[in-house]
Amino acid sequence: MYIYDSVKKEKLKFKSLKPKQVSLYVCGPTVYDDAHLGHAKSALVFDLLKRVLSHDNYKVTYARNITDVDDKIIKKAQEQNKSIKEITDTYTTAYHRDMSALGIQAPDIEPRATESFEAMHEMISALINKGHAYATPAGDVYFDTASDKNYLSISGRVQNEEDTQSRVESSGQKKNATDFALWKSVSDGSLTFSSPFGEGRPGWHLECSAMIEKHLSDQDEAYAVDIHGGGADLLFPHHENEAAQTRCSSNHELARYWMHNGFVNIDGEKMSKSLGNSFFIKDALKSYDGEVLRFYLLSVHYRSNFNFNEDDLLSSKKRLDKLYRLKKRLFGLKVVEEKTSFIEALKETLSDDMNVSKAYALIDEMVSDINEKLDANPKDKVAKREATSNLALVESLLGFGLNNPFEYFQHGFDTTIKTTINDLILQRNEAKKEKNFERSDSIRDEILALGVNIMDTPEGTFWEAKE
RNA sequence: GGCGCCAUCGCCAAGUGGUAAGGCCGGAGCCUGCAAAGCUUCUAUCCCCAGUUCAAAUCUGGGUGGCGCCUCCA
Known part of the structure; x- marks a missing residue:
């Protein structure tokens, strides 16, 4: 197996951390709306990857998360006057339905953010203890990007102070413009969770790192997972930040291979x-x-x-x-x-x-x-x-x-039309048997007018929907 | 502004140093009562310029033209 690593930017011969086993983590959807073609593309790509690896005799453990804590979910719930859970349940179900319709096999593990707080808390604590995160007076906990000498090694970006500062709205309490929230203090009563760091919500990047450690990682390995995948837009900042969290809270890098799928336009x-x-x-x-x-x-x-x-x-x-x-x-x-x-x-x-x-x-x-x-x-x-x-x-x-x-060829035709078509075919075959080609051709025209093609084969006459 | 990707036949799209896969569309033919389906067959020198090389679509430099990320995003 050869895989193009989008961090190293070259095609590499795949070597698994453990013999004949592969751990694969893919960033899944935030469930606040129906899935679009972009979600489909990503899920399809990694579904195919799992199939290819499996056929190459690897035992693949594939995890794809469901992000069910998010500002957009809260907004949607407020707009529709529904509970958070109603929203996330609705769209999680819809996501599963759509993926299944595309022949995408369910992942082996489907962790949800709301079920992974313990792992997230542990990761934040580890980051604070190791001096990679700090709490602000406002009660937020930020990751200190300056403390990670390998920060930006995933996306290959160059830190540019002036530029970054002009584009990122600084809270005024962050040490560096690129620092990102691990835990956001929220006390407006919307949707909060208790934590050792106060009431609030987790930062978006945190859940993936935490869930990978919880479900897939072996601390003794140099990488938490074999392969981490997602859409190309996630490379920065999402994956950069995930990698930083894992690198600084544990003794290993996040993924040995990074794979990013292109966009759907x-x-x-x-x-x-x-x-x-x-x-x-x-x-x-x-x-x-x-x-x-x-x-x-x-x-x-x-x-x-x-x-x-x-x-x-x-x-x-x-x-x-x-x-x-x-x-x-x-x-x-x-x-x-x-x-x-x-x-x-x-x-x-x-x-x-x-x-x-x-x-x-x-x-x-x-x-x-x-x-x-x-x-x-x-x-x-x-x-x-x-x-x-x-x-x-x-x-x-x-x-x-x-x-x-x-x-397959009769997609979109209901039983009534099917019966009509089959009747016409029988009539046409009668006419053909009598060599009444004028009649058989006029019947065929009738059939064609219904939007189907017919074909005579040694096995019988078959019909297909046109286009 | 910073970082990065891409440019191959009318359309979609592989190939990334050894002389251009495949599909759609179109032409011709075989088959068929006629069709449809199937089969056979025909159709490009790879955006432009310069360079490296025995050899480049494939490497280097410079253009031109698309696009992405840098803010939530698959």
Whole structure:
């Protein structure tokens, strides 16, 4: 396995801390709204990573947190006159529903900030004791960035006093402009938690470091986890600060490898609420099968920015269609697992920093190859056996091709229309049998008008939704 | 202003020193009663300039054009 480390900025041969085991921590969502395509991209990328590592015989422990303490959550609760818990429960459930629709497997551990206060308190205390954090007269506890000589080693930034000070609003009580809150003193009665440092709320960066120590870390290792991932925007300040907290409160660095996925833009523009172009997964799912979205969102290398647009999605879907048409040809066959050159090639390609583009190319070529063989000899048992093995791997490694191939092509058609179409097909076949092609073609026009294509095959007449 | 990323066929997109993958679209053909599907086949020298090298899309320098982070953010 090779992984591009976004801190070292080079592709490295992956070496796990413990033999054949991998600890993976990914920054999850703050649950104050529905998940958008950006959340999907990140979750998909690391879902794929876990699958690739697992197929490489690593035992992967994957943790992805839920941030359920946050100012935005409080704001939302006030706006909607609901409790904090109602908000976080609603959107946590929604997040799980959307991720599941995209074929994303649940992480092994899903820690929540509200369940991790003890670990956070311990980390703050350790930082204070070691002289890396201080309390202000106002009751806040800040991390002292000047006390960490390796601060900024993650993002590779250069400290620039003038610049930083002009852009960061200083509370006046911080020692350095870059210092960040570990514990914020709050006493307005909104949402507070008691702590050894007074009533308040934890700083955002703290929960990840604390939960990693609690759930994944081994103090004897030089790194808390093998891999830490998240969106590219988290590199600074979030991951920089996480790393500082861990480094200064314990004896190890946070992660051996850092992975950051690129952004999802909509029609060339950054997705944001202010631009009014946020694209929620649940809305996308109204028009497209979850697997189609998965296939499309995964189709571009994870480190590149992804420009989402409907035209590209549709041409991407046509690629997945070909996989499903092959599945139709193989429908009902039992999978007999056997090694094929395709399987080896696919695993190897994905082990190269998840080269999905090349993986898709391999799939396209494999599908064409099998089709060609089946065209030449529809009973080619060897080809069929190979094909089922190949597709089984695609399903488990990439997570698509899992649907019933007939239903896949009929997304969005209800039973009534399906019945109508099937009736028309029966009528058309009657006409064809009588060689009444005028009638059969006019029936076909009727069927086409319903938004479907039909195809006559040796196995019967099948129909698919157009586009 | 600081730090960083990117620029490959009409569109999407791999390749990062050894002579341009794959998909979509389009053309031609095979198959088909005709279609659809499937198959075959055709279509780029890699933003510009200079340099290093036997050899560069791939390295270096300089342009031009996009974009990201620096404030909450996947």
